[in-house]
Amino acid sequence: MKRSGYFLPTLREDPSEAEVISHKLMLRAGMIRRLASGIYSFLPLGLRVLRKVENIVREEMNRSGALEVLLPLVQPAELWQESGRWEAYGKELLRFKDRKDHDFCLGPTHEEVITDLIRREVRSYRDLPLILYQIATKFRDEIRPRFGLMRGREFIMKDAYSFDRDQEGLDRSYRRMYEAYEHIFSRCGLRFKAVMADTGTIGGDESHEFMVLAETGEDVLAVCPHCGYAANLELAEAQTHYEYPEEAEKPLEKKPTPNVKRVEDVAAFFGVPPAKLVKTLIYVVDNTPVAVLIRGDHELNEVKLKKALKAQRIALADAETVQKITCAPVGFAGPIGLKHVKIIADRAVYGLKNFIVGANEPDAHYVNANYPRDFHIEGFYDLRNATKGDLCPRCAKPLDLIRGIEVGHVFKLGTKYSQALGANFLDEKGQEHPIIMGCYGIGVSRTVAAAIEQNHDQDGIIWPLNIAPFHVALLTLNTKDQNLMEVSEKLYQSLEKDHIEVLWDDRDERPGVKFKDADLIGLPYKLVVGKRFLQNGTVELKERRTGETKILKPQEAVSFLKEEIESKKAEGCAR
RNA sequence: CGGGGCGUAGCGCAGCAUGGCAGCGCACCUGCCUUGGGAGCAGGGGGUCGGCGGUUCAAAUCCGCCCGCCCCGACCA
Numbered sequence: 001m002k003r004s005g006y007f008l009p010t011l012r013e014d015p016s017e018a019e020v021i022s023h024k025l026m027l028r029a030g031m032i033r034r035l036a037s038g039i040y041s042f043l044p045l046g047l048r049v050l051r052k053v054e055n056i057v058r059e060e061m062n063r064s065g066a067l068e069v070l071l072p073l074v075q076p077a078e079l080w081q082e083s084g085r086w087e088a089y090g091k092e093l094l095r096f097k098d099r100k101d102h103d104f105c106l107g108p109t110h111e112e113v114i115t116d117l118i119r120r121e122v123r124s125y126r127d128l129p130l131i132l133y134q135i136a137t138k139f140r141d142e143i144r145p146r147f148g149l150m151r152g153r154e155f156i157m158k159d160a161y162s163f164d165r166d167q168e169g170l171d172r173s174y175r176r177m178y179e180a181y182e183h184i185f186s187r188c189g190l191r192f193k194a195v196m197a198d199t200g201t202i203g204g205d206e207s208h209e210f211m212v213l214a215e216t217g218e219d220v221l222a223v224c225p226h227c228g229y230a231a232n233l234e235l236a237e238a239q240t241h242y243e244y245p246e247e248a249e250k251p252l253e254k255k256p257t258p259n260v261k262r263v264e265d266v267a268a269f270f271g272v273p274p275a276k277l278v279k280t281l282i283y284v285v286d287n288t289p290v291a292v293l294i295r296g297d298h299e300l301n302e303v304k305l306k307k308a309l310k311a312q313r314i315a316l317a318d319a320e321t322v323q324k325i326t327c328a329p330v331g332f333a334g335p336i337g338l339k340h341v342k343i344i345a346d347r348a349v350y351g352l353k354n355f356i357v358g359a360n361e362p363d364a365h366y367v368n369a370n371y372p373r374d375f376h377i378e379g380f381y382d383l384r385n386a387t388k389g390d391l392c393p394r395c396a397k398p399l400d401l402i403r404g405i406e407v408g409h410v411f412k413l414g415t416k417y418s419q420a421l422g423a424n425f426l427d428e429k430g431q432e433h434p435i436i437m438g439c440y441g442i443g444v445s446r447t448v449a450a451a452i453e454q455n456h457d458q459d460g461i462i463w464p465l466n467i468a469p470f471h472v473a474l475l476t477l478n479t480k481d482q483n484l485m486e487v488s489e490k491l492y493q494s495l496e497k498d499h500i501e502v503l504w505d506d507r508d509e510r511p512g513v514k515f516k517d518a519d520l521i522g523l524p525y526k527l528v529v530g531k532r533f534l535q536n537g538t539v540e541l542k543e544r545r546t547g548e549t550k551i552l553k554p555q556e557a558v559s560f561l562k563e564e565i566e567s568k569k570a571e572g573c574a575r
Numbered sequence: 576c577g578g579g580g581c582g583u584a585g586c587g588c589a590g591c592a593u594g595g596c597a598g599c600g601c602a603c604c605u606g607c608c609u610u611g612g613g614a615g616c617a618g619g620g621g622g623u624c625g626g627c628g629g630u631u632c633a634a635a636u637c638c639g640c641c642c643g644c645c646c647c648g649a650c651c652a
Contacts, residue, residue, distance in 0.1 A: 011586060012586075016588090017645060036644095089652075090650090090652095091650095091651095109652065140652085143649085143651065144647095144648095144651095315650095409652095411652095478609095479610090481610085509610090510609075510614060512611080512613050514612085514613095516612065516613050528611075530611055540611090
């Protein structure tokens, strides 16, 4: 491709709309443009990358035995009413009416549609197992789209659904998808980690998220460098028991603490570390208030709380409710003397001696509180976020916390949708059973963004070879020089002939402009034709990632690139 | 939905307090010059100042309503 005829509007400065690096660079490199909040157009360069990722996904899905389909984006309300999600899904589901006033939605995911298809067509155990997938546009009316392609409303997703007759079959399908995902993200040149994930309200029994490791990730992962334990923080078990020093219980005492509310302030007021405090959070759990005790230096994990109480909806109580229950403004709640409210606690509270709690009256705290001497707790649960240095729940060595971007999610669904929609099959004995399902997603457009988060420097993007929009940037530094143009033309032809994807910057621009642009769009190699060729017939080949430079004769450069790219591609496929 | 910020040429921004010719840099077009890291000179084109309404002799500027975008939070299969 010649740059002179290519639509590649690069920007010299960061657009003001972008905050994170991948968003800035995709805009600057002329890959995407915003149409509305969370909705983007792909320009030619961006589309090339997207297609490369799609093709890797497609190849690996096909290799795994999955079959590609294409399902509608526009979906009738009836299906969603049948699964119960028309009500349950909330505002993320974009709904509208057609001209006949029938309700429709834009598909945020396709369990309903695929299950509907299967229930109509699959009758027998002989039709199973089956894995279908598509690579298509999804729409979720996100409450707050952000970071460009990272959390868009309209985005490209690969979603796959497996159909099996029994749990063992599901386990096999799940394993196959899991392995396909490992191949996909490896081939994309990403550093990633599969972590155990929350199964959420769907309630399946196993789920993993594939996380691209990046500082800017929205997710926090707890990983154990020792035994390989890895889990999303939502799920990661905090350490199970705590060693507190032996300490005699001192008498309970109420102390005035005028306007001292926050944990740090209370700790500072009494001159003790926050770990000697127990904070009392009032939650409304399915319309019933519950007091939750957490050690002062710990952070409550709402997903865990929800699970521990088997609740549908939980929310921190508002100031009015807190006042009603504790007889004090927010900041002075405590377990002592708290009536008519269930009190539960994080496991770290057990065994703690002589700690500080709110007194359930304005401007007062108790010191030297002790359990069970001073109050009752109905149950101890794992309710807090694991923290750095927490002991691994598997091997009891210290955990690390790292950040990641969720690019894939595999999930054992079970029979939730097959039962709701009546997708059944007959076994050998003529008995009817619900089909056992799994679902498997990859955020394809998000993967492109994640790749940039992980592969860039101050000059721009550094594409991994397998998803680079082109392999080589051919820079002719002076297009008015006939000699340079001739050798460039020859180089261009032979590279194309060898199926090396080359973007030839044949514009009449000064060298600096071409270098900056090439670095910005981040092609793995720059092949520079300039003065050096006029002097001694050589060209310069520079690797974008390392800056490593080779001075070669033009034909040597072509054969080097051919070998290098082929071997790197093979490496990327290695397994 | 709550809090904060922003909206002026394709991009980045100034001007707004104290109303009075709509500006700067880059980009774009023409010419000259230059060709190894975002050159230089000269000339030029491009604006409903987010929209609607109000105040005023006069509004980018003041007032009201609305829209859009970004950030933080809440929320989130």
